[in-house]
Amino acid sequence: MRDSILKSISFIFHxxxxxxxxxxxxxxxxxxxxPEPVMKAKIFSVVILTIxxxxxLFFLLKTINKVDTIYLKTTKERILPLLINSVIITLILLRVMxxxxxEELFYFFLGILISxxxxxxxxxxxIKASIHMIAATGFFMFAVGIGIHFKININGTIALMMIILGAIATSRLHLNAHTNQELITGTFTGLLPQLILFNFWL
Incomplete structure (x- = not known):
């Protein structure tokens, strides 16, 4: 039961x-x-390009034996997907955001690209860093920035995200997907670019 829950956390918060x-x-x-049409267009573009x-492309890489699983367990099989993803995020920066x-979303995606x-x-x-933690902490720091930028109370969101971050880290450790060091490396790799970019839009 616990294994199923922890595996689900890794999958849900991919x-x-x-x-x-x-x-x-x-x-x-x-x-x-x-305008609502603009929002829908942006959301649709992000769904297509980032999901x-x-x-x-993962299934294509799997077919030609470049990757094994969607979790990219080894550093070697991470290189090509990360390179492809960098191109995709660059395209988003040039054409979508x-x-x-x-401006805020442009710097959010710029932070994603840097990470x-x-x-x-x-x-x-x-060197292996947790991509789960990179993505989750990047989103977390962006959410904090939005709260500060618009002067809105997002304490509930922050509390929920702290719980989710803990759950993700626990899940990755329990599944033997990462070590503590890899989780810490991932955390700072996702968090710092967003934090540094606050200087340009906050």
Whole structure:
């Protein structure tokens, strides 16, 4: 029973959904008027580019034996997916979340790109960082920034995210997917780029 719950946590809070959660969180909290068609178009684009496209590419890579599982257990099999994901996020920055439209989301995705490149750099040197923690802490820090930026109370969101972060870390440890060091490395790899970028939009 406990194994099933912990496996479910890893699956439900998979890194692929975190960019979408960031976009949905922003649209749910921003006091600015954004036309509904624009919001729907942005959300649709993010779903296609950050969830559906990576899943399709994963199955392609699996077919040609470049990856084994969607969790990318070894540093070697992480390199190509991380490189592809960097290209996808760059495309989003250039075409979907441009700085002259929605500045906050542009810097959110820029932070994602930086974290992705850092994870790729670490993988090239055989250092494994938890991608789950990278994605989750990146979203967490962005949510904190939104609360500060718009001066809104998101204490409930922060408390919930702290519980989720703990659950993700526990899940990854229990499943022997990561060591404590890999979780810590992932946490800082996801958190610091978003924190540093606060200087440009807060």
């Amino acid at each position: 890194p692929l959904i975190m960019p979408l959660l960031g976009v949905l969180f922003y649209f749910s909290k921003t006091p600015r008027f954004i 559906i496209l990576p899943i399709l 441009t700085p002259n439209e929605i 992705n490149l850092l994870c790729l750099f670490l993988a090239l040197y055989g």
